[in-house]
Amino acid sequence: MAFSQVTYTYPESSAAALRGVTLELEQGELCLLAGRSGQGKSTLLRAACGLVPHFHGGTFAGSVSVAGMDTREHPPAQLGAHVGVLQGDAETQLVMSSVRAELALAMESRGHGATAVARAVEEVALALGIDHLLERSTHELSGGEKQRVALGAALVGRPRVVLLDEPTSQLDPVAGDELIGLLRRLNQEWDTTILLSEHRLERCLSAADRVIALDAGEVVHDGSPSSFLGFAAEHETSLQTPGAKLFALAGITPPPVGVKQARAFLRRDGLLPEEPDPFADQVASAQVRKGGDAIDASTSGAQHDARARGRFTRRARGEANAASALALRGVWCEIPRGPAILRGVDLQVAPGERVALMGRNGAGKSTLLRHAAGLLVPTRGKIERAGRVALLLQNPGDYFLHERVRDELSPEALKRAGLDALAERNPRDLSGGERQRLALAIVADGEETPAVVALDEPTRGMDREAKAQLAAELHRRAEQGQAVIVATHDPEFAASCAQRAILLADGRIIADGPVADLLTGGWYFATETARILGGASGALLPADGAELLCAIAAERVSRPEGADAQPARTMGQALSSQHGTPNQSQETPELLIHAAGETHT
């Protein structure tokens, strides 16, 4: 694939979406497209499959060549034989009624024989683990299943190039990791070229061979993942992965491209904290249950933590019982002649509490929120609300009925939401973050202040900056006394916006506790910082992790020589010996710790 001086402007738009893009992709490369929202990533993918300019129109200059075909001369239908495309919303990419027919469509359209079609459908279904869905109707699939089927439809003809636009945005962490693993396998085993656009870079950076960053339609970086992290640290910090941010805050270079590399760097430098014993938690909890608060003073740190957590839970429950903003008691949701979606859910949320609801696709998160808001009535059980529950559903666009932002909300409400500057814009032309803010204001900023604000997967397609703004907004609402419940697949967002996390599985609450407990120590439902540090000290976010690393470094510095069988090196010494003399490693550990402390304590 080769782009040569491509400049493109959408019809009825004055600004170019792509500006002088020149790049080449070799066969078998796995390339990641990075950039904030609206910087041209999706447009670049559309140009690579010929939808730009053939389908979207507009002004196109330069040339794009894919599999030896010039996209100006060959329409998307012809390019589609060599290029598989998976766009953001899987729902719109399913055009047939059954999964088998969906997978077969592309090959049938191109006149392949029945045997070839049947074999290809079977193979792609097996490869993606969707063989059990083949006879199912497409409209009854879950979001994650739809995404997989749409990917299968893109891959069924074994294209040489695969283009994916935020393929993991609707997937839970497990399915997201599985998808990235699958793409890596396609790439390694079949030599498929993959161009992938993604906001959650930490998910796929370690699998990528190369990263291309776009800003205002221009290629601003094209290089290896580690060089990209260097670029991000210097020019666009919102593109840094949490691991890279953790290292940057702790003054460690170079930034790691994944958890494995980060742990290797820390281990080599003697900075990898001791991981808490996962079973100590259970022992301590059992002691708390048996002996109440009468735990021996000599209990270990982990046990103290567990006791503290026990107190937290009891206190939280006690407060919730006293004045719950929302209480679900034994709530069941059973579909007639179908499965139970919720199975006896007991949940209490206190005013001002921030709760993250997590779990795999189909675990029952959205159904729980719909019950909380009164959109669904439980088949058994009871729901008590202290006031209105404002629910923001997954698609903010569903709330917009007018052509102008100012018609959607009163001027006062627009001002409160910080959207008064956008009053004359069409709501559908706003960025993802702005749309989310407007929709949230529509549901939550009525005359009656809601007791609970519930958001269903609000960060789909959002860049880090927009997520940070949303997290700040939720903090603000919680401070005003509104309980906040967010169903999310994004552990980083959950860690930044919630104080309590609930893990749902198969319609049941299987874990409920402080985020520092629930999002550390896991493989999937854990932040990158927690995975790097092995859940030590409950550090979830880069700032907490950096503090911990600096504390470890300080402890090693203060430890007398010879006290350890293998004397620990200081952070500065370790870094200078390992990486030569990088800028920050020349500083003394004290300075590093001071710098980190200034920023984060």
Add this chain to the structure above:
Amino acid sequence: MAMGATLFYRRLASPLHATRATVAAMWVCALIAATLLSESPLVLGTLLIGVLGAGAGAGLGRELARRLRTVTIVAIPIVLVNVLVYHEGLTVFARLGDLGPFGQGDLTVEALVYGAVIALEVGLLMLVTTLASLAIDPDELLTVFRRHSFRSALTASLATRMIGVLSADSQRLAEAQRTRPGGGATGARARVRLLSAMVGSSLDRSMDVAATLELRGFAAGPRTRRRAQRRPFSRHDRAFALSAVAVFALALLGRLAGAAPFDPYPLLRMPISAATFVLCLGLPVAALLPFVDRRGIEF
């Protein structure tokens, strides 16, 4: 999330769903033919039992029961109009005097009964087509037509799919409005706005689907005409094919032999013979027998 009854085709574990679409369509056509060939309320009544039984056997009893409500709503005006318009019967049960365009308002028992028979016939057709739309895979059925006109069949298939998608979109939009403070604006203007948003959303959706079809090679030019994939006849295929033949043959023979005569005017006449019993018993049994064998219905 679909919390209620099925609205569109969904693969369920039932003998009818396990049958290939062409055979299932043939079986449905046989039921329609039997309905059209029968006039006797006795035969139609037993056919109704057969169709409802088939619905239950296919796991669609709730859906057919729901459709029965619609049937009732349709049936009442049919009966009323027939009673008011036809005065051919001799057994008058009410005299309404001069009804203007409807003539003399003598309401007869014969017109009432015949109206009910017509309503029963219409209701049966509605139930059978509902059963067909819920139990026969449209994609598989349309594959047969693709050999003759790929694009027409695909367009029909797409339309089938889009009905579901747009319906889900509309539900989502309506749900979003319910989450607004006060349940959203009400009144004619608000409804027009919501409708306009739904139309806008449908157009956006259509554009996205068009892009997907473009990428899938819909406009790729000449394509080879492929034969439908051969697959061996299953026990259910055979059973439903036999059932279809039996239902059609029984109904046709019954009609030709006058096994269940029914004459509404001028006086109700419905002689019952052994042949009538055979027909009344044979039709539902023939229609329901394939549902007895429930082996191999899982998917």
